[in-house]
Amino acid sequence: MLSLLLLYYVLAAVYSVLRWKYRDRCGEDTAGAITLVVLLPLFGLFISLLRDGLRSGYLRLSRSTGHLTDEVADDQPVRVFRTLDVRKESNLVPLEEALLVNDHTSRRRLMLDFLKDDPGAMMPLLEQAVSNEDTETSHYAVTAVVEIKRKLTLSIQHYSVRYEQGDRSVAMLGEYAEAIRQYMHSGFMDRPTRRTYLSTYARLLGELIEAGGGDEQVFNAKIHSEMELERPDLALQYEQKFREAHTDSEQPYLTALQLYYDLQMKEAFFQTLQALKQSNIKVSNTGLNVIRYWSEKGA
Numbered sequence: 001m002l003s004l005l006l007l008y009y010v011l012a013a014v015y016s017v018l019r020w021k022y023r024d025r026c027g028e029d030t031a032g033a034i035t036l037v038v039l040l041p042l043f044g045l046f047i048s049l050l051r052d053g054l055r056s057g058y059l060r061l062s063r064s065t066g067h068l069t070d071e072v073a074d075d076q077p078v079r080v081f082r083t084l085d086v087r088k089e090s091n092l093v094p095l096e097e098a099l100l101v102n103d104h105t106s107r108r109r110l111m112l113d114f115l116k117d118d119p120g121a122m123m124p125l126l127e128q129a130v131s132n133e134d135t136e137t138s139h140y141a142v143t144a145v146v147e148i149k150r151k152l153t154l155s156i157q158h159y160s161v162r163y164e165q166g167d168r169s170v171a172m173l174g175e176y177a178e179a180i181r182q183y184m185h186s187g188f189m190d191r192p193t194r195r196t197y198l199s200t201y202a203r204l205l206g207e208l209i210e211a212g213g214g215d216e217q218v219f220n221a222k223i224h225s226e227m228e229l230e231r232p233d234l235a236l237q238y239e240q241k242f243r244e245a246h247t248d249s250e251q252p253y254l255t256a257l258q259l260y261y262d263l264q265m266k267e268a269f270f271q272t273l274q275a276l277k278q279s280n281i282k283v284s285n286t287g288l289n290v291i292r293y294w295s296e297k298g299a
Contacts, residue, residue, distance in 0.1 A: 127187045149186050155179040170213035177204040181221070195229070202226055202234075209241065216242075216251045223255060232263055250276065250287045257290065270294075 126148075130141045159176035180201045184194060202225040208218055219242040226235035239259050243252040253276040260269035273294050276287070283291065 145186070145188065149183070149188075152179060152183040152186060156183060168207065168211060170208065170211050173204055173208040173211060174213055174218075177201055177208060177218075177221075180204065198225055198229060202229060206238070209238070209245075214241075214245055216246060216249060219245070219252070220255055223259060227259070227262065235259060236263075248281060250281050250283050253279075253281075254287060254290065257294075 126141045126145050130138055130145065156176075156179050159172065159179055162172055163176060180197055184197050184201065189197075202222060205218055205222040205225065208214065209222060214222075219238060222238050223235045223242070226232070226238065236259065239252070239256050242255060246252050253272055256272045257269060257276075260266075260272060273291065276283070277291055277295070
């Protein structure tokens with residue numbers, strides 16, 4: 001009996017060393033298994049080996065089941081990724097990560113869900129996806145880009161016809177300009193082509209302002225477009241109109257400060273800053289930070 005017990009503890013010691021060495025593979029209950037082997041002579045080792053065998057068999061069964069589910073059709077929600085409601089989860093998972101880790105079905109659905117909101121906003125990511133090493137992702141991205149550009153082209157053609165027919169309403173001009181803005185943000189456009197569209201965009205924004213549709217966003221877009229077209233005189237002209245049209249807003253002043261800074265017009269910059277400080281306009285935190293920073297800078 002003593003010899004049997006001695007043999008048992010030799011085997012138990014070997015088991016314990018191996019169990020601890022490969023604890024990452026054996027599971028989280030390594031300490032419990034070793035304790036069981038030491039405190040329950042003869043039967044402890046048998047029970048631990050039995051538990052390890054059952055766990056190993058379960059893992060093999062799980063893996064084989066996982067391989068089988070890979071062959072199941074997409075419309076059968078077996079795997080975890082396929083049981084996810086992508087529409088509900090898309091606002092929680094960054095699309096960049098989804099393109100890397102999700103299965104192809106979830107990836108396509110997630111991208112479609114994003115594209116329904118604002119195609120233009122998704123174009124930078126689609127440009128990256130076009131050159132993705134995964135051929136399916138690349139093919140899908142190219143297809144999405146082509147479809148988006150096709151729809152935007154049809155939209156531009158529609159508004160162009162209305163424009164040529166003499167429609168100069170605020171609504172039409174705004175929709176026409178927005179269609180061109182989205183098209184310019186659709187990417188894959190050479191510089192001459194972009195400049196052509198940008199020139200049309202700037203012209204439409206000017207007409208929109210003259211027609212009474214010059215909100216703050218339109219004025220900002222107009223001024224930035226003229227600067228990109230390297231027409232600072234027109235940018236300065238519309239900056240003045242911006243201030244005249246929105247006398248109770250800080251935005252014309254902030255836009256003017258940015259414009260004067262870009263054009264290195266130091267005197268006009270600090271005159272505008274002083275005018276904003278002396279005005280009765282309600283200033284936001286952003287505006288207040290700008291005033292404080294440049295007041296200290298210019299002091």
